[in-house]
Amino acid sequence: MTCSDPFPLIRTVGLDGMLVTFADTMTEPSNRAALAFRGALHEAGWEGVVESSTSLASAYLRFDPLRLSHAELRERLAALLAERDWYAAPLPSGRRLWRVPTVYGTDLAPQLEDAAAAAGLDPDEAVRRLSQSRVRVLTIGFAPGQPYLGPLAPEFDIPRLQQLTPMVPEGALVCAIRQLIVFAGPTPTGWRHIGQTAFRCFRPGMEPTFALNPGDEMIFEPIERAELDHIRAHDEDGTGGATVEEIAA
């Protein structure tokens, strides 16, 4: 890292927040650094810190400025940053791998062919590559429990659509800018709808309420439509036929 590199960068957020940013773009190392640093903040358990979260390349802290001053917190963050190379840090422990049954294409996910063409692939090859991609929950946001997943291989660096698709259903798997999202609820979107799952990210009234955590990994395994119908008919807990295993630390 050179002296002119401003990252990692500590900045204030409103009156009661502090943001530690590891890059101005989403990269594997910057997301890894954000997750690892947030894990360390969580472990540190500083008095006066109310909550923490990560975005694609930053870790965020909300704190009570009457109990922990901005100057003091900034000093502590700088000291923690200096402790190690966070871009090469191991990811937090307790992460899980999800395998989610997914119908690619068909009328359930009508923009697969379009996405494949944008990636310069034929649809079968696109499905083969997508279904073998093991992606990480880079961050959760926009809607409760909704994961942004990636990074996908460079050929999937496809732009968002100019024209929004008026509505895709809950459980839709969508793709843009080397990322995937599983939608937590019906929503309009500019991302291409390439697959359909029965996976519910946000399950109010059930335990746990939120399926995923930042840092978890997911694989979207191809199934036929009849299988998805079967899963839906028998799904009581919102997992949509997904299996889950611990990732060894």
Add this chain to the structure above:
Amino acid sequence: MSLIVRRIGPACTIQDQGREGYLDQGLSRSGAADLRALYEGAALLRQTPDLAALEMAGMGGEFEATAPLRIALTGAPMQASIDGSPVAWNASHALAKGQRLSIGAVLRGGYGYLHLGGGIATEPFLGSRSTHLAARVGRAVAVGDALEAGPDKGEAGMKIAADDRFGGGTLRVVASFQTALFDAETLARFEATGFRRGPRANRMGMQLDSDGPGFAAKGQLNILSEVISPGDIQMTGTGNPFILLPECQTTGGYPRIATVLPCDLPRAAQTPPGGAVRFHFVPLDEAVALHAAWLKDLGRLPTRVEPLVRDPDDIPDLLSYQLIGGVVSAND
């Protein structure tokens, strides 16, 4: 012990101070748009400000008591009456079994609050009773609903002098991490501009309009989606500011020019359509001092509660009183 909803405005929801700790799961806090109104209601009923109340956006409703209970009315003033007799706003009142409380349209501001003695005792979800419509947590209150009150005892017939925050005004802001994306000229123009509240507003955010050009950041379309705080002033693609409110998203890609201080968020949220708004930057240390003063002030609200004296302005049914009964005419 409850209030049965007989009639209700389209955007009435149950709110407390909101749900903290789920930002990393994409769930913003929600909670009352006017936090001060929650504290005023709690002070009037001599109970904790952690209880839930009914937030009424623009329009109230009609409520029937199934048993004797206490209520308080705070926030944006609305027409209110009990069995047809007008009652004071910013005050607590007793309702007898079968009595009907009617709350009409807002007179000034945006959000009125109906508090029950003992609070509205719905089942908490993730530690809070706040509805979050954008996240599909809870729903708007509907005709036929029963607003159950928690255990309660105490007095009614009290009033509190409310801070007038219902007509817009100057909102104090601090710089935030994206403020530097705007050049000095744009920031100076932002602070010098008189804005008007636009027609687009809900619990997620409130649009502001102004004359003249918009307020664009450098590289507006290419910034990485980042954390959002309630109070953030977001610049959309057209350069129109939105003040983000309790149901805002947790992250967003539009740049934010500044953040409204928590102490001025009630005033921001209560700005009526067309209301005039200006922004004033304060340094961070001054903002922390203002925040401390605000919290202290909220803590002192219970000392400002006093009996609802029946002076002529407060007597709703003045015309029905026999004011001249027994008076001998001067012409006799």
